[in-house]
Amino acid sequence: MDKPGTIHAAVKKAHERHAAIKAYIPGPAERFARLPVVAECATSGLPAASLGKEGATKGIPRSAVTCAKRSTNKSGWERIRGALGVITAEDGRRLRLAPQPDYLEDLGLDWHAVIHADGNGFGQVFLNFQKYIPGGENAYDNRTYVRKLRQFSDGLDACTQRAFRTALEMMARRWKQTGRDYLPVVPIILGGDDLTVVCDGTYAVQLARDYLRAFETEAAKLWEEIELVRVLGGPQRFSACAGVAIIKPHYPFYAAYELSEQLLKSAKAVKKHAPDCSALDYHILYDASGSELKEIRDKLYTDEGTTRLYARPYVVTPPADIGASAWAKPRRIDDLARRIRAMRERNEEGRRKLPNSTLHELREGLFLGKIAANARLDLAKGRHAGALAALRCEDGLYFKKNGSEEATDPAVTPFLDALDLMDFWAEEKKEKPS
Numbered sequence: 324m325d326k327p328g329t330i331h332a333a334v335k336k337a338h339e340r341h342a343a344i345k346a347y348i349p350g351p352a353e354r355f356a357r358l359p360v361v362a363e364c365a366t367s368g369l370p371a372a373s374l375g376k377e378g379a380t381k382g383i384p385r386s387a388v389t390c391a392k393r394s395t396n397k398s399g400w401e402r403i404r405g406a407l408g409v410i411t412a413e414d415g416r417r418l419r420l421a422p423q424p425d426y427l428e429d430l431g432l433d434w435h436a437v438i439h440a441d442g443n444g445f446g447q448v449f450l451n452f453q454k455y456i457p458g459g460e461n462a463y464d465n466r467t468y469v470r471k472l473r474q475f476s477d478g479l480d481a482c483t484q485r486a487f488r489t490a491l492e493m494m495a496r497r498w499k500q501t502g503r504d505y506l507p508v509v510p511i512i513l514g515g516d517d518l519t520v521v522c523d524g525t526y527a528v529q530l531a532r533d534y535l536r537a538f539e540t541e542a543a544k545l546w547e548e549i550e551l552v553r554v555l556g557g558p559q560r561f562s563a564c565a566g567v568a569i570i571k572p573h574y575p576f577y578a579a580y581e582l583s584e585q586l587l588k589s590a591k592a593v594k595k596h597a598p599d600c601s602a603l604d605y606h607i608l609y610d611a612s613g614s615e616l617k618e619i620r621d622k623l624y625t626d627e628g629t630t631r632l633y634a635r636p637y638v639v640t641p642p643a644d645i646g647a648s649a650w651a652k653p654r655r656i657d658d659l660a661r662r663i664r665a666m667r668e669r670n671e672e673g674r675r676k677l678p679n680s681t682l683h684e685l686r687e688g689l690f691l692g693k694i695a696a697n698a699r700l701d702l703a704k705g706r707h708a709g710a711l712a713a714l715r716c717e718d719g720l721y722f723k724k725n726g727s728e729e730a731t732d733p734a735v736t737p738f739l740d741a742l743d744l745m746d747f748w749a750e751e752k753k754e755k756p757s
Contacts, residue, residue: 368575437579440517592636
């Protein structure tokens with residue numbers, strides 16, 4: 324029971340009032356009418372209000388929302404740059420972040436990516452913050468509550484910034500230098516437990532993984548630094564999830580962002596199986612004809628819906644902290660990296676141990692059903708037994724019982740996940756299998 328007259332009671336009432344008002348707001352179709360016909364904003368998908376007048380945006384349709392955001396772009400960028408500081412390359416060069424997505428196009432990148440990351444369960448922590456103050460609900464006054472809440476909010480903001488900086492430093496070590504003095508990363512949002520960036524698609528999944536792991540490490544310090552207590556039903560370890568949409572350079576940003584949001588929601592399925600773990604989901608959009616994640620993945624079932632051709636999302640939390648989750652254990656991102664390395668491994672003559680022809684034969688087999696796919700795996704063993712060992716699961720190319728307690732769950736395979744990511748995973752010299 325919330326004590327009347329407290330700051331917490333007022334905050335809770337404000338949230339309830341906000342939710343009630345939000346329910347009465349008209350939907351986007353009513354608020355952003357398209358009749359008479361108007362051009363579509365190139366970045367937001369909203370009705371255009373004007374055309375860009377200078378630089379790379381000249382003549383490009385822009386919505387009123389986009390124009391308002393661009394007016395504060397400089398101050399926001401300065402804040403982010405100041406928070407992150409200087410990123411140093413392996414050769415000692417000082418690297419800047421690309422301030423605009425246009426800079427990525429100057430690099431001639433074949434792929435871009437939108438990463439959208441969000442913390443797990445922080446909304447509930449803020450709504451029930453009185454429970455996390457030592458001594459229980461009667462052990463604090465309004466001043467103590469406000470002080471602790473501010474410390475937690477500022478600490479969370481700092482955790483996100485430090486974690487992103489750590490991920491950028493790791494990216495700087497693996498990025499293939501092009502002579503430019505900036506990393507191919509454009510931060511869009513960096514604050515609270517939220518992160519949104521546009522970056523080189525070739526390094527995006529690793530950047531997201533490194534960020535999530537660094538976020539876990541940084542956020543773990545908040546418990547002691549702010550003297551919070553862990554409560555039953557609340558998070559025992561702070562975590563986050565990310566969605567990574569890998570797209571072609573001229574694909575509309577708003578559509579890529581929507582896809583990354585859908586992928587983030589998919590990654591948050593980890594909360595059902597391993598509540599205190601971080602996870603990510605990704606998709607490489609080769610065909611722009613359909614960008615709805617459900618529509619795309621509904622096509623990746625065989626055997627009348629009893630077999631699924633992807634295992635995503637993947638758990639990023641280090642193996643020692645995953646716990647006993649049968650769902651999470653086979654979905655470790657380190658195992659995904661091991662499969663990618665096996666597919667790319669070369670012999671002494673510089674040839675791939677697993678030729679493209681073999682990988683594509685196995686891929687085709689997946690779409691013929693589980694029995695056919697495992698039969699092709701058995702046939703390939705005679706020629707590539709050693710190289711294929713790293714790709715085998717408990718049931719050929721499939722997880723046994725989907726790594727789940729549910730007997731009705733479909734069988735799933737991580738093979739296609741690794742094959743899709745082969746060309747989007749940079750070599751990591753110091754990476755060791757778990």
